[in-house]
Amino acid sequence: MIEIDTTHVWMHFWAIATAATVSAACALVGSFLVVRRLSLLGDAISHAVLPGIVLAVLAGGRPGGAGVFLGAVVAALVTVWLTNLLGTHAGLAEDAGAGVAFTTLFAIGVVLVSALASQVDIDPGCVLYGILELVPFDTVPIFGLEVPRALLAAATVLAVLVVAAALCWKELVFTAFDPAAARAAGLPVGIVSAGLLVATSLATVASFEAVGAILVVAMLAVPAAAAELLVRRFHLMLVVAVALGIAGSIVGYLAAWHFNTNAAGMIAVVLGIEYLLAALLAPGDGVVARVVSRESLRWRVACEDRLASLWRAEEGDAAALAPRTLLDRLAQARLVFGGRIVPGRAGGLTDIGREEARVIVRSHRLWEAWLGRHVALPLDHLHPPAEWIEHHLGAEVRGRIAADLEGDEGDPHGRDIPPEEFPRRAADEPTR
Amino acid sequence: MILAAADLPFPTGWIPPYNTLVVAAGVASVGFAAGVVGCFAVLRRRALAGDAAAHATLLGVGLAFLLGGGRRDLPLLLGGALSTAIAALAGLVLIGRWTRTREDAATAIVLGVSFGAGITLLSGISARGIPGSAGLEQFLLGHTAGLTAADAMILGALSLLAVALVTLFLKESTLVAFDPLFAAASGWPVTLIDYALVVLVAVMVVVGLPAAGAVLVTALVVIPPVTARQWTDRVGVMLPLAGLFGLVAALSGVAVSSAVPRMPTGPLVVIAASLLLAISLLLAPRRGGLARWLRSRRTVAAWAEGRLLEVALRLEGEGPFTREQLLAKAPGVAAERAFKRLARTAAIEPVVTRAGTHAWRLAVWGRELAAERSRRLAAWTEVLEAAREDARGHLTIDVPSPEAILGAARMKAIRESAAAARSASGPVSGGMS
Numbered sequence: 001m002i003e004i005d006t007t008h009v010w011m012h013f014w015a016i017a018t019a020a021t022v023s024a025a026c027a028l029v030g031s032f033l034v035v036r037r038l039s040l041l042g043d044a045i046s047h048a049v050l051p052g053i054v055l056a057v058l059a060g061g062r063p064g065g066a067g068v069f070l071g072a073v074v075a076a077l078v079t080v081w082l083t084n085l086l087g088t089h090a091g092l093a094e095d096a097g098a099g100v101a102f103t104t105l106f107a108i109g110v111v112l113v114s115a116l117a118s119q120v121d122i123d124p125g126c127v128l129y130g131i132l133e134l135v136p137f138d139t140v141p142i143f144g145l146e147v148p149r150a151l152l153a154a155a156t157v158l159a160v161l162v163v164a165a166a167l168c169w170k171e172l173v174f175t176a177f178d179p180a181a182a183r184a185a186g187l188p189v190g191i192v193s194a195g196l197l198v199a200t201s202l203a204t205v206a207s208f209e210a211v212g213a214i215l216v217v218a219m220l221a222v223p224a225a226a227a228e229l230l231v232r233r234f235h236l237m238l239v240v241a242v243a244l245g246i247a248g249s250i251v252g253y254l255a256a257w258h259f260n261t262n263a264a265g266m267i268a269v270v271l272g273i274e275y276l277l278a279a280l281l282a283p284g285d286g287v288v289a290r291v292v293s294r295e296s297l298r299w300r301v302a303c304e305d306r307l308a309s310l311w312r313a314e315e316g317d318a319a320a321l322a323p324r325t326l327l328d329r330l331a332q333a334r335l336v337f338g339g340r341i342v343p344g345r346a347g348g349l350t351d352i353g354r355e356e357a358r359v360i361v362r363s364h365r366l367w368e369a370w371l372g373r374h375v376a377l378p379l380d381h382l383h384p385p386a387e388w389i390e391h392h393l394g395a396e397v398r399g400r401i402a403a404d405l406e407g408d409e410g411d412p413h414g415r416d417i418p419p420e421e422f423p424r425r426a427a428d429e430p431t432r
Numbered sequence: 433m434i435l436a437a438a439d440l441p442f443p444t445g446w447i448p449p450y451n452t453l454v455v456a457a458g459v460a461s462v463g464f465a466a467g468v469v470g471c472f473a474v475l476r477r478r479a480l481a482g483d484a485a486a487h488a489t490l491l492g493v494g495l496a497f498l499l500g501g502g503r504r505d506l507p508l509l510l511g512g513a514l515s516t517a518i519a520a521l522a523g524l525v526l527i528g529r530w531t532r533t534r535e536d537a538a539t540a541i542v543l544g545v546s547f548g549a550g551i552t553l554l555s556g557i558s559a560r561g562i563p564g565s566a567g568l569e570q571f572l573l574g575h576t577a578g579l580t581a582a583d584a585m586i587l588g589a590l591s592l593l594a595v596a597l598v599t600l601f602l603k604e605s606t607l608v609a610f611d612p613l614f615a616a617a618s619g620w621p622v623t624l625i626d627y628a629l630v631v632l633v634a635v636m637v638v639v640g641l642p643a644a645g646a647v648l649v650t651a652l653v654v655i656p657p658v659t660a661r662q663w664t665d666r667v668g669v670m671l672p673l674a675g676l677f678g679l680v681a682a683l684s685g686v687a688v689s690s691a692v693p694r695m696p697t698g699p700l701v702v703i704a705a706s707l708l709l710a711i712s713l714l715l716a717p718r719r720g721g722l723a724r725w726l727r728s729r730r731t732v733a734a735w736a737e738g739r740l741l742e743v744a745l746r747l748e749g750e751g752p753f754t755r756e757q758l759l760a761k762a763p764g765v766a767a768e769r770a771f772k773r774l775a776r777t778a779a780i781e782p783v784v785t786r787a788g789t790h791a792w793r794l795a796v797w798g799r800e801l802a803a804e805r806s807r808r809l810a811a812w813t814e815v816l817e818a819a820r821e822d823a824r825g826h827l828t829i830d831v832p833s834p835e836a837i838l839g840a841a842r843m844k845a846i847r848e849s850a851a852a853a854r855s856a857s858g859p860v861s862g863g864m865s
Binding site: 034037038039040042043086089090091092093095096098099100103104106107108109110111114115117128129214215216217218219220221222224225228229256259260261262264265266267268269271272275279282285287290 | 474477479480483487527530531532533534536537538539540541543544545546547548549550551552553554555556559560572573647648650651654655658661662692694695696698699700702703706709713719721
């Protein structure tokens with residue numbers, strides 16, 4: 001019993017280790033693809049390597065062996081060549097060209113697999129979504145330890161990719177962010193791009209057995225895109241992408257085990273959830289941050305408008321009194337709670353409230369006065385822009401506008417512009 | 433037995449069963465409609481959005497299967513597929529609107545994740561051994577053998593509806609596909625029409641699912657329009673042509689897959705479509721590879737002939753010329769072929785010189801040709817010289833420096849000899865300076 005149990009744990013360990021290694025390799029390559037807007041190259045290659053793999057296996061290569069890698073790289077190059085050919089000779093847009101090239105190669109691969117099922121030990125289903133659960137059963141001994149062959153292949157590829165990325169880091173980043181400048185600076189952009197292509201096919205083949213052709217697309221694009229949302233520096237993006245990929249693999253595998261379903265598919269789902277969370281929670285421009293900042297602006301505007309309308313009411317403009325919308329009422333309640341408005345139905349401004357309202361009305365009228373002086377707008381066109389900008393003018397800008405107006409005390413509608421500071425009595429004024 | 437067989441007009445094997453016929457008709461109309469609708473997907477560059485929608489259908493099939501309580505009811509499954517396909521497209525739009533992620537990565541994310549979810553669901557269903565779940569995997573790669581006549585009729589009807597919609601809104605879709613800015617400026621609801629087209633593509637992807645499978649159904653939408661595009665520049669021709677190619681591809685895929693056991697339909701349909709495309713890329717008039725090759729050959733040949741005539745006209749000033757003399761002035765394989773052609777068309781004719789050797793001279797016809805050519809060249813020279821000064825300035829920018837072609841040493845020699853000739857012949861100009 002204990003012995004079976006141990007095997008069990010080891011089995012899961014090896015499967016998770018394989019998935020995590022594959023994921024890390026894919027996230028590494030995928031980051032470059034995403035930044036270079038080549039995510040769909042990953043899509044195309046992951047489909048198109050199939051006939052290369054099948055033919056290599058047919059020619060006697062072992063799955064996960066060097067021959068299979070070679071076949072896959074050749075197939076990937078053929079896809080890109082075909083896409084370019086369709087682009088230059090048939091005038092196809094890139095998406096349509098890629099769509100034609102990779103579906104055709106994939107179809108050929110599936111037909112080969114189906115037709116040669118007796119000679120090639122590849123299952124058509126496995127081609128699409130991999131069988132991560134079976135990885136631990138095909139092992140090779142390393143220093144007396146039975147290591148899954150797929151893990152060995154994936155680890156080798158990961159090591160190669162990491163070394164290559166470290167050696168060509170400068171060239172890779174330069175080409176990724178500004179290919180034209182890189183070319184002008186004398187970098188071999190074509191070779192770097194071809195290298196990226198080869199790296200993509202290596203990562204794809206390494207992942208093929210574990211997660212299948214199509215889920216490689218998720219592993220390539222999703223962690224990288226999520227990382228891109230979370231951080232702004234490229235080297236950080238690589239680290240975060242790899243971390244997200246590894247975390248997704250572990251969680252996905254365990255979830256699949258729990259729900260008794262396909263591990264590769266579940267990993268893709270978990271990666272998708274990671275992306276969703278990143279899109280929602282990214283600092284700065286995540287959905288939540290954007291909604292919060294938009295709503296808080298709306299809220300601030302509502303409060304300030306409320307204060308300003310009370311100020312105008314104190315000036316004798318009674319029409320501005322009652323809060324109308326729900327937002328207005330909430331703002332009113334907030335202002336009462338914050339001690340800006342006197343509680344009760346009459347609800348005038350408190351001293352703090354009057355202080356704040358004055359600044360807003362001052363901004364508003366300064367802007368109207370400035371527009372009236374410098375821009376030939378009709379009188380009834382001055383209010384809307386001022387109504388918008390009154391919430392955004394700082395003290396310095398107000399000071400400059402006031403200086404520009406040279407002490408003009410009224411706005412174009414003939415109302416007084418409230419002063420920046422509380423008016424002091426003449427006695428307090430320092431004498432010169 | 434013998435009598436019974438003799439009664440029949442032809443062997444029984446030739447009449448396919450009713451079911452096969454109906455399925456074939458259904459698949460044919462699916463192929464036709466996919467081609468027609470796909471034209472706009474290709475023209476609007478929505479090919480890969482369609483792919484993302486296609487991969488998402490698997491999830492819908494699984495969900496509908498669970499919701500339907502394990503019935504394998506094709507309309508129900510396809511309804512589920514359509515809803516997730518449209519959800520995937522909505523996801524694409526949302527990612528584009530709310531995040532920094534670019535379109536290519538968004539497509540890859542939607543495609544990969546929704547496919548993963550579909551696989552997870554289907555694997556979960558089959559691992560629990562829910563009865564009737566065995567056939568769900570046919571939606572992965574397509575398998576028409578399991579279709580009933582009723583299913584095929586539904587697919588056919590939906591396809592015809594899609595074609596009818598495209599025909600009805602042909603003007604609007606064409607306008608939006610070719611000039612969205614103009615369409616928007618003219619007051620057409622471009623976004624609405626765009627969304628409608630994409631949804632129609634999603635519908636076609638779903639309808640094509642049983643024939644081509646989630647993974648490859650995009651090809652049914654993309655390849656036939658691309659093929660049709662090779663043959664024509666007109667939308668009115670491209671649509672039916674794409675439909676026709678789609679129909680042929682779908683039918684041949686289905687036929688081969690029913691003949692070979694254990695062979696999924698989808699890949700065969702795709703390969704058939706690709707073969708049609710390959711043939712078109714080779715043979716299409718004007719755009720095809722063969723037509724291009726012939727055209728460039730004709731241009732080269734015409735140029736070589738003209739060049740030979742020009743040289744011949746110059747050489748003839750000194751009497752008849754030999755083939756070698758002529759070709760020495762205008763080398764190249766094309767020139768040798770042109771020489772043969774000139775001889776064959778009797779533009780040049782053989783003569784025997786006074787010395788008794790064989791040589792050639794221009795015939796009357798050839799001289800006319802050569803004269804016409806030099807007239808045209810002279811006219812072009814005139815045109816170029818009459819061009820405005822600034823235009824000529826632009827012309828000379830692309831002229832390489834003579835040193836780059838002749839080499840500095842040769843150029844120096846030429847300059848020296850020219851200078852020597854000048855100083856020998858022009859003491860007047862020398863005296864003036």
